[in-house]
Amino acid sequence: MTEEDRILHALQSKLQRELETYNLTPMEDIDNLSPADLNIILYKTFDKDSPIGFRDDVDYTILEHVPFLKLSLKYFEILKDRGKVKLTKRGNLPRNLCFELYNTRIIEEDYIERGIVKLNKEGDTVAIQNVKIISLLCGLTKKRKNEISMTMNGEKYLQEESKKDLFELLFRTNCQKFNLGYHDGYPQGIGIQDTLGYTLYLLLRYGSEDRTVDFYINKIVTAFPSILNHFEERWMSRLEQFRSCFETRVLERFLKYYDFIQYGNKRSPLSSKGPIDLKTTDSFRAIFELRGPKFKFKKSGHWA
Template structure:
């Protein structure tokens, strides 16, 4: 279960074909693609036009902590990680293509983005293709992404109760000790924060699969499974 490569090895994604527009990341991607319509001309730096960036962020579907807390001003695409992520996932998944300074919908993108099929495509792209270390400076590039299915199982098994994020970090590193540079690592060490940020703040929270409170820097982050998790990730009996 820890290393299985098959998507349906022990769980299914949206087996009942529920509407996926309530998933924050999917909702943001669809809004973004609706704004593009067919294509959009990029800036000289290769970024999305500032007007499109501000329009997308103003929906507050996903937000950036630095912007919300006044540390960063939104003037361009790269000021908001959640907008960069939205674009990157669309390109990596084959929904969008960049050519001659223009970003445009592919035939695949036109066919899938308004259907429920966009969810497994984006989920798989985020989980397996996108580099989870893209937005941070943590030295270990694989923490969180390696064994992400195990993290899903942990949330499935223990997520009914609100727990400190370190509860999951401890179980994760016990299962994957090779990811620790120092075997004496504990909840006050950098790897725990790295795991919490990548797995909870960026991955599961963006899909609306958990409710997160607190700040990992102060060791106060808590995590609880949302109803959305059980609606869209259903575990098979032999995987429990």
């Protein structure tokens, strides 16, 4: 090895050490996570090496009370009994099936209950439409010649012993494949779905106590400040628009459908401003966990 090679090798080794140190160093802006931890949480959220994830010892009686799973199972039961269901000309579920599912009252839509929208078609209920789309994305159901039915693989998940696997498949797909912004008019690709792993981490870390939604909003924006650039200053500030979008996509039309959050509105009926309390439910904490040994560093004697 020449002197030049030795110098180059020494520089490369130094850079590698500095990079490793950086990747394992707690960063205040990301809730004192290390960049390495954040990378796994964002891009390998449910992998076995992730610092967050599904518990192995989930009680099946808890899963029986998860609304989105219950509604999905009711939908699958109907499809299995009927063999196949003919869709409308627009490819929607027939009205009678929507009525049958909604009348189970497993998931109630506030705007329907208040009489703002009358249930006449699939598109009138976000929850039922989500069940249909996510089941297709999972490969649990299939659509052929404008008819929808269970797949052979989907029927395997209907066994009682497969309930945990079914839940995990639905939840992963809801997080990673389904477009959470499908139903709203906010900008697409704004990063809310890309940072969902971080949101789940924050809820696992802080959600056992009542905190305002703004507590989580501020932490997300501090970690990912460029997320606000997707909004234009209008009659609401960028931050207010992001908060409204987050509440709609993540809280109202995702986690609430699984009964994973207690979501209390303290706002005036005439104002979009004001605190909203947020707390995770017993079900959320029984199904998900922070995995201390998986974190890359320690903070004040406790895992991040």
